Amino acid sequence: MELKVENVSFSYNKKRQILKDVSLSVSSNSVVGLIGDSGSGKSTLCKIIAGYISNYKGSVTIDGEKIPDKDYYPVQLIFQHPEKTMNPKWKMKKVLNESWTPSQELKDTFGLKENWLNRWPSELSGGELQRFSIIRALNPKTKFIIADEISTMLDAVTQVQIWQSLINHCKANNIGILAVSHDIDLLNIICDDILYFKDINNL
Amino acid sequence: MEKLLEVKNLSISFTQYVQGLNRHDLRVISDLTIDVNSSEIVAVLGSSGSGKSLLAHSILGILPYNAHVTGEIKYNGKTLNQELKEELRGKEICLIPQSVNFLDPLMKVSEQAIGECKDDDEHKEKKIRQREIFDKYGLDESVDDMYPFELSGGMARKVLLSTALVGNPNLLIADEPTPGLDAKSVEETIQDIINLKKEGKGVLLITHEINVALKTADKIAIFYSGYVIEINKAENFNSADTVLHPYTKALINALPVNGFKFTDGVQPLEETLGCPYWENCPDRFDKCENHKPDLVNHDGIMIRCFKYEEADNGA
Amino acid sequence: MSELPWYNKGLFSSLNLRQKTLLTIGLTGLVLLIIFICxxxxxxxxxxxxxxxxxAPSFQHPFGTDWMGRDMFARTLKGLSLSIMIGLAASILSSIIATLLAFLASINRACDEFVSWLIDLFASIPHILLIMMISIGLGKGAFGVTMAVAFSHWVNLTRVLRAEVLQINTSEYVLLSRKFGKSKLWIAKEHILPLVLSQIFVGTLLVFPHAIMHESSVTFLGFGLSPHEPAIGIILSESMSYLAMGAWWLAFFPGIALLIVVLLFDIIGDNLKRLIDPSEANK
Structure with missing residues (x-):
């Protein structure tokens, strides 16, 4: 399968355009890196691809077809700050199972501890929460993962753990990844192909 | 080189309510010991949300009321109590905050830099000083009358730094100065921090980005699960062989440039009886499970690990 | 750091603030319950x-007796319990209205504008006038007053809840939930309701004293409960004719009693707010 972004343009207001004719494509079982400075509009592009923003020009398609917005969205965005993506009044068990019920094996792969499930989000660290938000996004209906600076706030040891588990799972299940980061060293290691944001954004 | 700041056995805990009426103490920083000299940059490196910012808050005396602090902080040999902290902050000790969100959005930046003044004379004096500093960082007079929202990213960073410097402090505390900056601004920030050191100031850099710490700091303290487990010279962090603690080794090896090596294990959620790294440690002894190692000096490197303590005792 | 904060001094120093707050709420609630049941x-x-x-007041009749020789203490108690009942019904009803409107506002822009317009409309009419109009329109009596108070007191809570729901609706966890394919109804029930529940609860309690006061006011003015019901408003308006004759106790005790009940509810509301407000929560 192929996720295709074609000629996407977007501006929050008339004065400042953020994206102009951006095109890229990600195929299943590949990891594509996207590098660019913060504040350059990478996150906006991520939100457009994952269906969070709809009033853009251009098209985002999977195998040439528009992505239906009614049901589970097959392109899932993982955010930089996992604590903001969790309802503070929910225990982690409910947070994890909101999207689907992951297998014990998958939980083990990501090093999820059983006693974390009875905690509130505020009681866990960013690294622990990010593991939850990744597993949540790995619903079998997910075809593509957009990872927007998912390890920027984490320490190097956790960064390796998270990326290895994520990439292994995605390769085995034919899920494509768009990895967005400002860290070229990281992308060099994890990606099959790297795009430079300033090259694809025709501003 | 003189000792500017000495932090000894500092522990910070918070009182929290858990499940109904029971209060519970949450330890965030345990037994932290660290020194900062003049003309020296010391980085405290830990994952974000690990509570290392509280060290800065504690030095400045701006911890929330439900925090409980033990241990000692000395500045220029004098013990810092709340009164002294309030007197020194903004003058001798200054904070470089993370972002413009720390500025008052309804106040001109020059007035914020000048701060509170007793009378007009003091204001005039400080105004001159503020102009000098702003000039030094390439902020012309038009910036004086701007409000925080009018500043561009790069300007905002310079304003924050100049604001911290108006009081001519000896000790600067930079709390996560780099996240969210583009590569060029990070380079500039690093250069600015190094320049402060050249002027003879002491800098305590609190960050989770190891690259920034490596490029600026003389000493790096590694923060793990609330404990400082190793304080080593920055150049030793270029290779896993020259750092001592098993976690530090894992951390260095996990960097993308050093091979992105996988190490299993997560930081413990609750206070452990023994060494916080015991569960994941490849070199653990039986002793580590139930006894906590102290931060000891091993050949000039501060280390919290029985492996080195044993070696020293044996010798 | 060694100095004890104010709430740890003196009586009950062994209790923490949360325990003390709960104790206050419990005791106050008990007093109100006793009044109500009596x-x-x-x-x-x-x-x-x-x-x-x-x-005049004596040991036999602590609040005195009226012109028909009825014990004023018993009448006041009866009146208070009636007021509490009406207040309870009215504030619960007004909270339900507020919650429904707040969620209605979150559906889309048009709904939001409609709710805002409704809020502005009701806020622009003086309370007492509105209550009188609705009460008369619904044929006065307990039903009319309850409805009138309920329909005039939802405005503030709706305003707060609307803003709250709006904010939660733009949070990343709600946006993400939509992408997991969850319906708006499911999100309202599972995500938003638990977060605003405490606000609704506190809002209900804070409306209570207002409801009681306004019920008594309109009744006093003759637009509320019918004269044969022993409401505080009725007692007070009747006492007007005898005040000139020096029968001060007819108005004084029922008036004070009403004030105390209102204050007690206010104490509960404030303490509960303190318990739930996160900035105060960890003392």
Whole structure:
């Protein structure tokens, strides 16, 4: 399968355009890196691809077809700050199972501890929460993962753990990844192909 | 080189309510010991949300009321109590905050830099000083009358730094100065921090980005699960062989440039009886499970690990 | 750091603030419950005994007696319990209205504008006037007053809840939930309701004293409960004719009692707010 972004343009207001004719494509079982400075509009592009923003020009398609917005969205965005993506009044068990019920094996792969499930989000660290938000996004209906600076706030040891588990799972299940980061060293290691944001954004 | 700041056995805990009426103490920083000299940059490196910012808050005396602090902080040999902290902050000790969100959005930046003044004379004096500093960082007079929202990213960073410097402090505390900056601004920030050191100031850099710490700091303290487990010279962090603690080794090896090596294990959620790294440690002894190692000096490197303590005792 | 904060000094120093707050709420609630139950148990048709009419307060009749020789203490209790009942019904009803409107506002822009317009409309009419109009329109009596108070007191809570729901609706966890394919109804129930529940609860309690005050006011003015019901408003308006004759106790005690009940509810509301407000939560 192929996720295709074609000629996407977007501006929050008339004065400042953020994206102009951006095109890229990600195929299943590949990891594509996207590098660019913060504040350059990478996150906006991520939100457009994952269906969070709809009033853009251009098209985002999977195998040439528009992505239906009614049901589970097959392109899932993982955010930089996992604590903001969790309802503070929910225990982690409910947070994890909101999207689907992951297998014990998958939980083990990501090093999820059983006693974390009875905690509130505020009681866990960013690294622990990010593991939850990744597993949540790995619903079998997910075809593509957009990872927007998912390890920027984490320490190097956790960064390796998270990326290895994520990439292994995605390769085995034919899920494509768009990895967005400002860290070229990281992308060099994890990606099959790297795009430079300033090259694809025709501003 | 003189000792500017000495932090000894500092522990910070918070009182929290858990499940109904029971209060519970949450330890965030345990037994932290660290020194900062003049003309020296010391980085405290830990994952974000690990509570290392509280060290800065504690030095400045701006911890929330439900925090409980033990241990000692000395500045220029004098013990810092709340009164002294309030007197020194903004003058001798200054904070470089993370972002413009720390500025008052309804106040001109020059007035914020000048701060509170007793009378007009003091204001005039400080105004001159503020102009000098702003000039030094390439902020012309038009910036004086701007409000925080009018500043561009790069300007905002310079304003924050100049604001911290108006009081001519000896000790600067930079709390996560780099996240969210583009590569060029990070380079500039690093250069600015190094320049402060050249002027003879002491800098305590609190960050989770190891690259920034490596490029600026003389000493790096590694923060793990609330404990400082190793304080080593920055150049030793270029290779896993020259750092001592098993976690530090894992951390260095996990960097993308050093091979992105996988190490299993997560930081413990609750206070452990023994060494916080015991569960994941490849070199653990039986002793580590139930006894906590102290931060000891091993050949000039501060280390919290029985492996080195044993070696020293044996010798 | 060694100095004890104010709430740890003196009596109950062994309790933490949260325990103390709960104790306050518990005690206050108990007092109100006793008043309510006593009033409920008291026989509404008090015997008239003209031999003891217009007696000043004494040990036998602590609040005195009225012009028909009825014990004012019993009448006041009965009146208070009636007021509490009406207040309870009215504030619960007004909170339900507020919650429904707040969620209605979150559906889309048009709904939001409609709710905002409704809020502005009701906020622009003086309370008392509105209550009188609705009460008369619904045929006065307990039903009319309850409805009137309920329909005039939802405005503030709706305003707060609308803003809250709006904010939660733009949070990343709600946006993400949509991408997991969850319906708006499911999100409202699972994500938003638990987060605003405490606000609704506190809002209900804070409306309570207002509801009681306004019920008494309109009744006093003659647009509320019918004269044969022993409401505080009725007692007060009746006492007007006897005040000139020096029967001060007829207005004084029921008035003070009403004030105390209102204050007690206010204390509960404030303490509960403190318990739930995160900035105060960890003392």
């Amino acid at each position: 009033g409920w148990m008291t026989n509404a048709n008090l015997p008239t005994d003209f031999s003891i009419k217009m007696q």
